[in-house]
Amino acid sequence: MNGKWLLTTLSAVALIAACSSAEKDWSEATAANTVAAYETYLQKHPDGNHRAEADARITKLNESDAWNQATQANTVQSYQDYLQKKPDGGASAGTAAIQIWQRGS
Numbered sequence: 558m559n560g561k562w563l564l565t566t567l568s569a570v571a572l573i574a575a576c577s578s579a580e581k582d583w584s585e586a587t588a589a590n591t592v593a594a595y596e597t598y599l600q601k602h603p604d605g606n607h608r609a610e611a612d613a614r615i616t617k618l619n620e621s622d623a624w625n626q627a628t629q630a631n632t633v634q635s636y637q638d639y640l641q642k643k644p645d646g647g648a649s650a651g652t653a654a655i656q657i658w659q660r661g662s
Contacts, residue, residue: 582601582602582605583606586598590618592619595611595618598611599611624639626639627653631656633656633657633660636656637653637657640653640654
């Protein structure tokens with residue numbers, strides 16, 4: 558009986574520690590708010606509770622980076638490159654198309 562109790566207690570402690578670690582790693586990832594931080598979270602916790610949210614944030618950050626590159630260059634080519642990389646870029650895709658059209662290409 559004592560052996561079962563000890564095993565159950567140790568299992569519970571390990572589970573709590575794992576959950577605590579995953580939540581701590583998630584807090585760190587959201588504080589950093591970078592692709593690298595979310596990828597680190599996913600590497601450590603591939604089946605974690607925040608997997609879908611981490612994937613969504615990575616997608617959003619990549620989209621934002623691509624759009625920033627296009628607008629900083631502010632050329633027809635940069636907007637065309639953006640549309641090739643992110644054809645489903647939402648409102649930014651529409652804006653890119655307008656920028657290309659306004660420039661006559």
